[in-house]
């Protein structure tokens with residue numbers, strides 16, 4: 001294996017391992033342990049990371065970076081990585097998203113094992129968690145803070161709270177409720193929990209410093225009232241913890257060592273540390289606490305990486321669902337024919353840094369082609385068919401119905417992958433663009449008087465074409481040149497410049513072909529009105545033919561249609577018994593042209 005390039009996170013982890021920062025960690029160090037670590041977990045002293053999506057949509061390319069980063073760091077250092085559903089926002093979260101996220105992480109090749117789920121065995125070093133499983137503990141932590149004089153119930157209106165928070169230049173103003181006693185606060189917080197206050201009537205806030213230059217430390221909200229049914233806890237709660245309160249606690253209860261997030265959370269780090277320091281002082285969580293590290297999020301040109309915007313495309317019907325092959329979701333990329341290896345290679349190459357930037361979509365396609373080329377099964381396909389008739393076939397072969405077997409390697413560099421077989425005959429399908437009455441300059445394909453090779457078949461000489469009343473070619477005619485069959489002695493005696501692909505009319509399999517262009521015309525979509533930036537030509541559908549070897553192609557098999565690019569059988573179509581092929585990408589870079 002080649003050495004992985006270092007990055008600042010690898011350096012942090014290596015230094016922690018060297019210094020034994022977490023070496024003394026044991027289960028049982030915190031009250032949460034007894035409740036939450038009955039899942040056959042391994043040594044808590046190991047490097048322990050997490051990927052914490054909120055189940056409010058499907059995962060996208062940006063998430064792939066985070067999945068790859070956390071799971072592969074854990075793998076590299078013999079640690080573990082938790083798939084944790086950060087489900088503290090009941091209105092937006094759904095079981096459908098939990099399932100889709102799990103499926104996507106699993107597809108990426110990272111286990112999401114849960115002890116009681118034989119359907120998803122996963123890797124032994126990964127576990128699945130829900131933030132909502134910690135609601136009881138979080139509630140106790142909140143009561144602890146209240147008791148310690150570190151939190152209070154604020155009953156200002158949202159507007160007053162906003163006005164009193166101040167801004168970058170102006171210190172905030174203390175809430176009139178800030179001076180309440182711990183007893184009053186505790187009673188009021190229990191009223192919140194018991195449903196005695198209306199939604200939005202009060203919040204629990206940390207009592208830190210309304211004049212802090214870091215606005216995140218100006219008494220951030222910890223709990224809000226929200227009567228909403230939760231996908232996991234149902235109607236048990238009418239108060240829910242805020243993300244900023246919940247997240248550090250989740251990390252601490254799971255004994256995360258390095259809590260890796262994107263740069264937007266840098267200003268939250270002081271609160272993360274404040275909270276965990278206070279809870280450790282109170283004996284609620286174990287030391288050493290997890291630490292937060294930030295890296296630059298992945299931004300890819302031409303791609304929207306925001307669940308909210310992707311949801312808009314789905315809900316307004318601009319795409320055919322979250323798994324539309326034009327979507328940058330992992331489900332969409334998968335259906336388009338992208339592979340986990342291509343995505344992981346792209347993530348690795350995009351680097352892990354502290355400063356943001358844009359990665360060119362072409363880099364993803366390059367990684368895709370590089371990883372598909374060695375494995376893609378080759379086949380011939382005709383995307384825009386026109387009939388080719390070999391007018392001297394019967395004469396040469398002793399009958400129009402006689403067929404001639406041809407073969408080709410499944411992969412040009414892997415003889416072990418075997419051969420495909422298909423039949424040559426009097427009638428074939430070729431590409432409409434492979435014929436011209438009058439050849440443009442440099443055109444080497446079919447025109448009257450020109451000879452070309454039908455790949456893996458024979459050399460033919462074009463004699464003309466028939467057109468309909470509209471001038472559309474309905475049939476091309478040619479004569480076969482005897483003794484030129486590929487792979488037979490003397491086949492190359494006649495030199496031809498053009499080689500074209502084809503499928504035999506006798507055994508070709510009809511199919512639908514879906515060609516995709518970029519979903520957005522803008523380089524950086526989402527800056528303007530998203531919908532106005534959509535590319536009206538992002539999908540074109542045609543009826544074509546593929547060679548018989550693809551009659552039962554399954555959707556996890558990367559294909560290369562010779563001359564045309566990488567393709568894959570559409571998973572949804574396969575499931576409903578239809579034959580549809582999605583173009584994954586062209587053979588060469590055409591992005592940005």
Ligand code: ATP
Nearest residue numbers: 052053054062063065066261262297298305306307
């Ligand atoms: P979105 O804004 O699309 O909803 P999010 O960050 O709110 O994304 P989460 O479900 O909270 O979505 O994300 C889970 C994890 O994925 C987080 O740790 C987040 O930092 C990470 N992540 C999300 N987008 C990116 C990105 N573009 N690059 C790297 N990591 C990302």
Ligand code: MG
Nearest residue numbers: 053054086243
């Ligand atoms: Mg988020």
Ligand code: MG
Nearest residue numbers: 054306307308
């Ligand atoms: Mg978000």
